[in-house]
Amino acid sequence: MTFGPDQVIACPRCGAPERVFTLASSNSLGFAVWTDGFSHNSMAWKPPEIVACHVCNGFFWLEDAPVLGRMPNEDGSPEMWLGENGFEEVPGSRDPALPEWEQAPKIRGLGTEGYRLALGSDVVATPERLFRLRLLTYWNSNHRNRNQRRKKVRQKVPWETQNLKALLEMRLQRFAEGHDAADAIAIAEMHRELGAFQECLEWLERVEDVEGIAPFVEKIRELAKEESVCVEWVRGASFAPDDRKEAERMIRMLRRSREVPDRAEDSA
Numbered sequence: 001m002t003f004g005p006d007q008v009i010a011c012p013r014c015g016a017p018e019r020v021f022t023l024a025s026s027n028s029l030g031f032a033v034w035t036d037g038f039s040h041n042s043m044a045w046k047p048p049e050i051v052a053c054h055v056c057n058g059f060f061w062l063e064d065a066p067v068l069g070r071m072p073n074e075d076g077s078p079e080m081w082l083g084e085n086g087f088e089e090v091p092g093s094r095d096p097a098l099p100e101w102e103q104a105p106k107i108r109g110l111g112t113e114g115y116r117l118a119l120g121s122d123v124v125a126t127p128e129r130l131f132r133l134r135l136l137t138y139w140n141s142n143h144r145n146r147n148q149r150r151k152k153v154r155q156k157v158p159w160e161t162q163n164l165k166a167l168l169e170m171r172l173q174r175f176a177e178g179h180d181a182a183d184a185i186a187i188a189e190m191h192r193e194l195g196a197f198q199e200c201l202e203w204l205e206r207v208e209d210v211e212g213i214a215p216f217v218e219k220i221r222e223l224a225k226e227e228s229v230c231v232e233w234v235r236g237a238s239f240a241p242d243d244r245k246e247a248e249r250m251i252r253m254l255r256r257s258r259e260v261p262d263r264a265e266d267s268a
């Protein structure tokens with residue numbers, strides 16, 4: 001994995017510039033996924049989805065932040081992207097950085113306290129965003145148990161369990177509407193983490209045989225039978241159950257980044 005020049009964004013609340021890393025190259029060798037659907041690739045880092053501004057301390061979704069530009073390449077070469085006619089120069093990528101960009105801090109993701117505060121803030125303006133924030137908060141609450149060498153299970157605190165239950169309700173609603181296997185497997189896993197092992201096993205029976213999902217069913221069933229409430233790494237899985245929807249969201253985001261007004265419009 002190699003990094004490209006930082007992208008510079010503005011806090012949508014106060015306008016302060018902040019820097020986001022970009023990747024010049026990555027691969028899928030470092031991919032790992034856990035029973036709760038959280039995945040990480042040590043060879044393809046992703047920036048946090050929700051961040052806290054260094055200046056105003058407000059929370060915002062990175063996808064909402066206006067893109068101001070990019071730090072120039074050190075050798076002065078332009079940034080390229082795949083356009084309609086093959087590789088094209090990214091507009092403005094040869095432009096020098098503004099002085100304030102040099103000093104701009106790197107974006108800051110949320111810790112446990114940040115997620116607690118964000119859930120009570122105006123960043124959850126739509127049901128889709130509330131779902132996503134609850135999911136990110138839930139994953140964060142399981143991070144403390146992702147180290148395979150841990151000696152004991154670290155429990156969720158009461159408000160994290162409340163968040164898990166609220167997320168479970170949303171998943172149940174989604175399953176009732178779409179009968180998606182990704183929702184069913186997440187429902188089974190959340191029941192297991194709540195200690196409802198029988199319900200977990202019953203939900204696993206309802207998971208349709210979707211390509212690539214079998215390793216999750218096997219692992220969660222094994223853990224439920226052991227009466228374990230702890231998140232575990234899923235061996236042999238090459239994607240997370242929610243990845244299909246996530247891929248659609250990423251495509252929407254990429255399209256959006258192409259629609260960012262270029263500098264001609266800025267100076268108009």
Ligand SMILES: [Zn+2]
Pocket residue numbers: 011012013014015016053054055056057058
């Ligand atoms: Zn701000």
